[in-house]
Amino acid sequence: MSQNLEPIDPREALELWLDRLESTRADETLSSYRYRIKPFVQWCDEEGIDNLNDLSSRDIFRFDSTRRAEGLAVTTLNTQLGTLKQFIRFCERIDAVSEGLPAKVEVPSVELADRVNDELLSADRAETIRGKLSRYQYASRRHAMFELLWHTGCRLGGLRALDLGDCFFEQSDLERLRHQDDIERDALEAVELPFVYFRHRPTTPLKNKREGERPVALDREVVDRVQEYIDVNRVERVDANNRRPLFTTEKGDRPRVSKSSIRREIYIMTQPCRWAGCPHGRDTANCEALEHGLEARCPSSRSPHPIRTGAITHMRDEGWPPEVVAERVNATPEVIREHYDHPDPIRRMQSRREFLTEDSE
Structure with missing residues (x-):
């Protein structure tokens, strides 16, 4: 272990990290980061780790095993450990953990099928x-x-x-x-x-x-x-x-x-029975999802995020390059490919045809 480390409590390090991100991240994003790191900070308390200088790759492994034993989905583990890796990387920069420790945080891979959001609005x-x-x-x-x-x-x-x-x-x-x-x-x-x-x-x-x-x-x-x-x-x-x-x-x-009003409006707009019959066999005369404030209980209703996901997917299906889509929707090309790119194979094939030359055909 390096002798140049400076002692720091996990909670203090977390606050420093969030303060550092405050100028470039929205409050909601910072709240989500805090929520993802909270289990790690609590685990450190339980394990008596009050100085990150003492954190080892074996500790990270034990924390990982604890979270897996709690039955978390792979996608949730991927998100939480991915954020933890970012946090540990910051800790390395401020001489709080041993050099090279971030590389030892293993983020579980998630298959494309597991990443696809079934609630995407087509x-x-x-x-x-x-x-x-x-x-x-x-x-x-x-x-x-x-x-x-x-x-x-x-x-x-x-x-x-x-x-x-x-x-x-x-x-x-x-x-x-x-x-x-x-x-x-x-x-x-x-x-x-x-x-x-x-x-x-x-x-x-x-x-x-x-x-x-x-x-x-x-x-x-x-x-x-x-x-x-x-x-x-x-x-x-x-x-x-x-x-x-x-x-x-x-x-x-x-x-x-x-925001809550916009979200409710979207739930209402995406309820199929607003325009036709109910595809779920419900009686629209007494369906709870038609009551004020309960619109999200309709299995077919969607929040704003699936609309964003569907819109981005549609742009890609139309042949828009990831870099162009990324600038339009304020995301990175990598995020577009990993989290929003759920292609329709036939439409994607059609969008590629313009890149074919007569010779290649």
Whole structure:
């Protein structure tokens, strides 16, 4: 063991790590990291390890074995031990653990079949929902939300953070962009419309904070639907920071729609019985999933995340390179491949055809 280590308690090291990440990670991400490392810190307490200098690869192995014995799924072990490896790597950098210890944290591999999220919203189902919303709830807040979620693949927090001023649909909007980003007037001529600009602000943070800021191009059909929501059904509200949220509430002291409200709206939109019969054989006259606040109890309802997963998968099935998708949805190409890339084999084959030459055919 190195003689240059500096004593530190596991809990203190955890707080240092989270403080270090605070400038680049959203609060929700930090909370998830804390939750994943908590079992390790508790285990250290139980084992009497109050100084990480004493932590050995054998201790890591014993902790791993303890978690496996508790019956955790492989996917859960993969997530928790992967985060632990990041934490131990940080501890190595601050001379808290022996050099080389992070490499000895074995993260269990997860087969692709185990990683696939069965709750992914398929492209076919998304198009069905879009069609029904266009027919029965055209230009509603619900309609505009779904269009942006599906088309951009954004996270729930990103959707909620949008202001009217983040929508750049017409040429006249570009002057606003010049003032916001200090862009030269001549440079604006090269900017193509339309798009929305996801921005990180203290009261509406993005998952990756400043690193999550990005403009995202939109299809004109999507813009038309969002614009009609703005023109016809959006309730004009201004929040305490003098911002005009894109998605507002009709009453109350919070002008901007809450995350829980958006989540509930998505649950409702993805319930099949809203548009046709129940595929689960339930009586819609007394189904509990149709009660306020219980929409998630429908087996077919989906939260916003499966919409993001389905949207990203659809982009890949359409032939978009991982690097392009990653920039659009604020993720890394590696994360796209590992966590969101659940291909439809036939569509993926079709998307590859454009890369074939006559000779290779």
